Amino acid sequence: MSTRKEHIPKSLHNAVVKWRETFLPDYDYLIENWDRFFPNDRRFELCAFRELGMCDEIECGERTGQPKATRACDLPDDAGRHLLGAIKAQASTEFGSIQQHQLTLSRAQDEEEQFWILRMMAEELRHGYQMLHLLSDDDWAKFSDASGAEMVEEILSMRTGSHILGAFNVDFDSFVDNATFCALIDRVGKYQLAMQKVSAYKPMAESMPEMLREEAFHLLAGTVPLRRWMEKAARGSVYITSEDIQKAINKWLPRGLEMFGDERGGGTNVRFGLKPMKNAEAQEQYCKEVESLVAGINMRFIRARLPEISSARAQEILDQIVQERKTVEGIAWEDLIHLPHPHFFRRRGVPAFELAGWEGESFDDVDEYVRHLKQHLPDAYRAGRDFKHYLELLRQVHAGEIELKAAVRAMPDLRRVGGTCPCSKSVRWVVDEPLPAEGTEPGAEAPA
Amino acid sequence: MASPRQFRCGRIHETSMSGELKIRVLEDTDLNGVTQLDEKLGGGYRPEVWEHRITYYQRRDPEAPVVAEADGKVVGFMLGEVRSGEFGLEEPTGWIEVIGVDPDYRGQAIGRQLAEHILEHFRERGASTVRTLVDEDSEGIAGFFSALGFEPSTLRPFALKL
Numbered sequence: 047m048s049t050r051k052e053h054i055p056k057s058l059h060n061a062v063v064k065w066r067e068t069f070l071p072d073y074d075y076l077i078e079n080w081d082r083f084f085p086n087d088r089r090f091e092l093c094a095f096r097e098l099g100m101c102d103e104i105e106c107g108e109r110t111g112q113p114k115a116t117r118a119c120d121l122p123d124d125a126g127r128h129l130l131g132a133i134k135a136q137a138s139t140e141f142g143s144i145q146q147h148q149l150t151l152s153r154a155q156d157e158e159e160q161f162w163i164l165r166m167m168a169e170e171l172r173h174g175y176q177m178l179h180l181l182s183d184d185d186w187a188k189f190s191d192a193s194g195a196e197m198v199e200e201i202l203s204m205r206t207g208s209h210i211l212g213a214f215n216v217d218f219d220s221f222v223d224n225a226t227f228c229a230l231i232d233r234v235g236k237y238q239l240a241m242q243k244v245s246a247y248k249p250m251a252e253s254m255p256e257m258l259r260e261e262a263f264h265l266l267a268g269t270v271p272l273r274r275w276m277e278k279a280a281r282g283s284v285y286i287t288s289e290d291i292q293k294a295i296n297k298w299l300p301r302g303l304e305m306f307g308d309e310r311g312g313g314t315n316v317r318f319g320l321k322p323m324k325n326a327e328a329q330e331q332y333c334k335e336v337e338s339l340v341a342g343i344n345m346r347f348i349r350a351r352l353p354e355i356s357s358a359r360a361q362e363i364l365d366q367i368v369q370e371r372k373t374v375e376g377i378a379w380e381d382l383i384h385l386p387h388p389h390f391f392r393r394r395g396v397p398a399f400e401l402a403g404w405e406g407e408s409f410d411d412v413d414e415y416v417r418h419l420k421q422h423l424p425d426a427y428r429a430g431r432d433f434k435h436y437l438e439l440l441r442q443v444h445a446g447e448i449e450l451k452a453a454v455r456a457m458p459d460l461r462r463v464g465g466t467c468p469c470s471k472s473v474r475w476v477v478d479e480p481l482p483a484e485g486t487e488p489g490a491e492a493p494a
Numbered sequence: 495m496a497s498p499r500q501f502r503c504g505r506i507h508e509t510s511m512s513g514e515l516k517i518r519v520l521e522d523t524d525l526n527g528v529t530q531l532d533e534k535l536g537g538g539y540r541p542e543v544w545e546h547r548i549t550y551y552q553r554r555d556p557e558a559p560v561v562a563e564a565d566g567k568v569v570g571f572m573l574g575e576v577r578s579g580e581f582g583l584e585e586p587t588g589w590i591e592v593i594g595v596d597p598d599y600r601g602q603a604i605g606r607q608l609a610e611h612i613l614e615h616f617r618e619r620g621a622s623t624v625r626t627l628v629d630e631d632s633e634g635i636a637g638f639f640s641a642l643g644f645e646p647s648t649l650r651p652f653a654l655k656l
Contacts, residue, residue, distance in 0.1 A: 265521075270545045273545065274542075349539060
């Protein structure tokens with residue numbers, strides 16, 4: 047197992063650095079304090095890593111066994127267009143999540159937890175850089191009129207509200223969102239990366255292993271704080287309750303499920319050899335994993351409330367409370383956290399805009415459903431634009447004013463921009479380089 | 495076709511079927527299982543300890559730590575990583591630091607299977623030597639490592655009580 051380090055052309059690298067200075071202002075603090083929190087860990091570096099020695103043959107789909115494409119132009123038309131869309135979406139999520147985390151990073155109560163999130167943000171920047179490397183290192187002209195630099199420009203110009211995937215257009219309301227996002231949304235990311243590791247486009251496959259390694263820590267940056275907070279909740283903390291955590295899960299899990307794509311789809315990716323699993327299969331595995339996560343968090347609550355009992359007894363109590371929905375040893379079903387029904391609060395996929403309740407119950411009346419949502423979602427989230435946009439679409443769908451397909455496609459298109467920095471009409475992220483001196487090649491120099 | 499090894503670090507969640515023993519890379523959702531097993535082995539209930547230890551390994555060498563899973567629960571784990579520069583050993587060296595096997599599942603060569611996985615990972619990371627420290631009183635553990643081919647090292651441990 048070894049990797050090759052690569053950089054994108056200097057002008058694009060500088061654009062990412064400029065983006066970092068804007069949206070990740072604590073980066074220098076992270077680097078200065080790295081050894082305090084991560085002694086002897088490899089220092090962070092803004093670069094792309096390509097794994098060496100990976101499989102040369104297509105591992106799934108119609109062309110299994112044939113050589114993987116090492117250049118985009120060798121991909122069949124449909125597969126290439128599909129892949130390009132996936133790379134841009136992936137890049138958008140990486141940069142998008144940093145913008146979201148930054149909103150509430152400073153609200154962390156625990157310095158270690160805050161620093162974990164900060165490291166995670168820097169590594170997401172590297173993951174975004176990795177995707178930009180794929181866009182800029184190859185010629186995508188067969189599939190797009192935009193140049194690599196233009197595609198990079200568009201991605202760097204996106205802000206919360208204009209990203210490609212829904213989960214990355216939702217504002218964070220508190221540091222609980224930072225941790226819950228890592229535990230639930232980064233976990234979807236792990237699935238996507240793991241599936242793309244078999245990609246029929248070899249540079250994509252080679253990009254995944256190092257991203258996956260870093261993603262393992264990102265999950266813990268969410269899981270561990272959630273477990274700690276649940277213990278605090280069990281001890282009657284005034285700072286956090288299990289209801290706060292539950293509502294954060296209700297806010298994010300539906301978005302996570304939607305990130306797998308429509309439950310009926312994914313066959314195209316498998317056919318093209320880009321991923322080994324269809325959407326529903328991956329989503330089902332994810333749900334099982336999240337069940338396991340929630341069970342672990344609940345165990346932490348039970349052990350904190352009943353410190354004298356054994357691990358085996360705690361497991362019995364958890365099973366009893368969850369399965370029989372009764373109060374055991376003073377711990378009620380409502381004291382613990384649970385997963386909402388997969389149809390709850392959905393806007394994409396099979397159950398999009400269904401009036402499906404938290405436990406899967408059906409509602410006939412939109413207003414009644416809205417009151418139900420009010421009970422289950424965080425107060426601050428309900429006051430935000432994402433929820434407002436969802437409710438507008440929900441009402442339109444059920445009043446017959448908009449077709450379901452159109453509602454599903456509708457984005458919270460509030461700040462859609464293209465080509466320029468959204469905070470200033472005059473700033474461009476990618477600055478054209480001055481003409482090179484005679485005899486040198488533009489863009490060939492690696493960044494310092 | 496890809497080797498099973500290439501899929502191994504894909505880290506997509508897998509669960510063992512009833513009776514089936516599965517050796518796989520440790521995940522964040524194993525925190526509870528490892529904590530419970532440690533408690534069963536006499537370590538007490540120490541969730542914070544395991545959260546820190548597992549976070550440490552996951553951020554440094556996440557493909558190294560492995561667990562054995564049977565009947566849907568963790569029945570064994572082995573934690574370690576490849577490091578360079580320890581005690582003047584500049585070459586990449588695999589370090590096995592923690593091992594635990596559920597006493598109810600002993601006799602199934604779980605420790606050996608865990609070791610095979612982690613040693614394979616160490617080889618892939620370029621380590622040519624694997625090291626560990628065993629308490630002289632832990633004859634069982636010493637016997638386990640001897641059976642795997644470990645030999646006493648010239649690097650002797652010293653300690654000073656403060």
